[in-house]
Amino acid sequence: MTWEQILTLWSDSIALSVLIWLVILITLLYLARSPAHEALLGLGRGIQRSLRLASRSVMKAEQQAQARNREVLLNMAEEQQQRILEREFHRVNAVVRRDLSGYPALQRQIGNQVAKIDEDYRESTEVPPAPPAWLDAVEAVAKIPSNGDPTVARILEDIHGTLNKASRDAIEEYRAASQKRHLYLKRMMPHWRQISNQLEDVGKTITGLEERAEVIDTQMERFEEMRAKTDRVVNTLSASATKQFFVDGLVMFIAILGGAVNFWLIQRPMSEMVGASTGISLLGLDMNISHIAAIVIVALEVAMGIFLMESLRITRLFPVIGSLDDRMRRRMIWVTFTILFILASIESGLAYMRDLLALQDEALTQEIIQSMRDGPEIVAGEIAGAPPSFRWIPSVAQMILGFILPFALAFVAIPLESFVHSARNVFGRLYAAGLRALAAVLRFIGQFLMGLMRVLVQLYDVIVILPLSIERLVARRGGGGTSAAPAATLATERASPLLSSDKNNKEGKK
Numbered sequence: 001m002t003w004e005q006i007l008t009l010w011s012d013s014i015a016l017s018v019l020i021w022l023v024i025l026i027t028l029l030y031l032a033r034s035p036a037h038e039a040l041l042g043l044g045r046g047i048q049r050s051l052r053l054a055s056r057s058v059m060k061a062e063q064q065a066q067a068r069n070r071e072v073l074l075n076m077a078e079e080q081q082q083r084i085l086e087r088e089f090h091r092v093n094a095v096v097r098r099d100l101s102g103y104p105a106l107q108r109q110i111g112n113q114v115a116k117i118d119e120d121y122r123e124s125t126e127v128p129p130a131p132p133a134w135l136d137a138v139e140a141v142a143k144i145p146s147n148g149d150p151t152v153a154r155i156l157e158d159i160h161g162t163l164n165k166a167s168r169d170a171i172e173e174y175r176a177a178s179q180k181r182h183l184y185l186k187r188m189m190p191h192w193r194q195i196s197n198q199l200e201d202v203g204k205t206i207t208g209l210e211e212r213a214e215v216i217d218t219q220m221e222r223f224e225e226m227r228a229k230t231d232r233v234v235n236t237l238s239a240s241a242t243k244q245f246f247v248d249g250l251v252m253f254i255a256i257l258g259g260a261v262n263f264w265l266i267q268r269p270m271s272e273m274v275g276a277s278t279g280i281s282l283l284g285l286d287m288n289i290s291h292i293a294a295i296v297i298v299a300l301e302v303a304m305g306i307f308l309m310e311s312l313r314i315t316r317l318f319p320v321i322g323s324l325d326d327r328m329r330r331r332m333i334w335v336t337f338t339i340l341f342i343l344a345s346i347e348s349g350l351a352y353m354r355d356l357l358a359l360q361d362e363a364l365t366q367e368i369i370q371s372m373r374d375g376p377e378i379v380a381g382e383i384a385g386a387p388p389s390f391r392w393i394p395s396v397a398q399m400i401l402g403f404i405l406p407f408a409l410a411f412v413a414i415p416l417e418s419f420v421h422s423a424r425n426v427f428g429r430l431y432a433a434g435l436r437a438l439a440a441v442l443r444f445i446g447q448f449l450m451g452l453m454r455v456l457v458q459l460y461d462v463i464v465i466l467p468l469s470i471e472r473l474v475a476r477r478g479g480g481g482t483s484a485a486p487a488a489t490l491a492t493e494r495a496s497p498l499l500s501s502d503k504n505n506k507e508g509k510k
């Protein structure tokens with residue numbers, strides 16, 4: 001039976017047949033109104049509950065991720081803080097060993113210096129000899145008038161001369177004693193300066209220890225805050241980790257550029273050594289063996305740099321290396337440094353070889369152009385734009401660059417360690433934020449579908465509005481004045497099962 005036959009089943013007139021079909025369809029829809037409403041609302045509730053349950057599961061996973069991120073962040077911060085405190089304590093220990101270990105000897109030395117100064121001081125404080133006591137009597141006799149007697153005058157002159165001579169002798173003795181005291185004081189000066197320098201050194205050491213103690217106190221307070229695991233500390237650490245992530249990312253990007261320059265320096269000569277025509281397929285990519293060899297050399301330089309930093313205990317990417325005994329660790333330092341030095345020397349030679357190959361290519365290009373031109377002969381260096389006398393400058397620059405880059409790449413271990421730690425926190429928070437957004441989307445979809453089902457219920461009632469209106473009219477007339485309210489309530493409940501279901505749900509909750 002075709003669609004046209006079905007459509008004209010009741011009459012040859014299409015309009016009449018369609019009208020009959022509409023009446024039948026609306027009647028069927030009216031009869032199936034309550035089950036259809038329940039089916040639509042049940043489907044909406046089922047989807048909403050499923051999505052809500054899924055949202056709760058996602059939120060639980062998000063809370064676990066947040067807790068895990070918090071725990072990891074605090075553990076990493078505590079570990080880093082312990083390293084800072086250990087470093088500060090090592091510095092204090094070094095200062096105490098270097099400066100304060102000789103404090104007993106310094107104390108004895110200062111005591112000896114003080115004893116010498118005290119001895120010199122005692123010697124310098126000796127009173128100069130006093131003039132003889134008879135000088136006063138002689139001076140009184142010398143002042144007696146001679147009364148014109150020449151004998152008495154001569155005696156008095158002799159007494160006066162004797163008195164002057166005694167005075168000069170006393171002054172000379174006083175000067176000699178003062179000079180002797182000055183010599184004692186002069187001899188005390190080196191001791192004073194030595195003691196002053198020693199006390200100044202001790203003061204600097206004590207001041208340095210006080211500054212270290214203040215730094216240790218600050219770090220200890222921060223460590224205690226981390227141990228308390230407060231939200232303020234977690235927020236501060238998260239912000240710091242985010243900032244460190246971008247800074248480390250910038251440094252890593254610069255290191256990648258350095259690795260690319262390193263690869264560019266050795267790729268051309270490596271193609272001459274291992275052959276440029278040979279290629280292999282690696283991870284779905286066709287690569288020349290010379291490129292792979294150059295990448296391996298650069299990777300070895302980075303690996304040796306990481307091992308060197310680990311052996312020096314600057315980084316802790318490999319705890320096994322850091323836990324080695326000092327003797328084995330020192331051997332590893334020399335081994336990795338020697339390998340890195342050899343690789344740097346090889347790369348410097350390859351860089352020089354690259355410049356020679358570039359010169360050969362340039363000469364070949366000139367010969368080809370000369371053979372194709374009828375003009376004057378091209379001088380060397382015309383194409384490159386540099387005079388031949390300055391050709392050694394790029395050669396030396398490439399050799400120096402090839403020797404320095406491996407050692408520069410060795411320091412990439414420091415930002416790499418920090419980048420790994422900060423990236424773990426940043427990606428963990430992004431993962432938690434993604435879960436939180438997914439939970440919100442699931443709840444939104446569930447709520448939207450539930451609202452859509454309610455709209456479909458209302459549209460269903462719009463389709464059967466004619467029989468539904470007749471039913472309400474009959475219910476009002478059959479119910480009378482006293483039963484108008486229950487009839488209206490019944491009509492309302494029958495008209496909207498959604499309201500009755502919501503009411504039942506509320507009563508059930510009560």
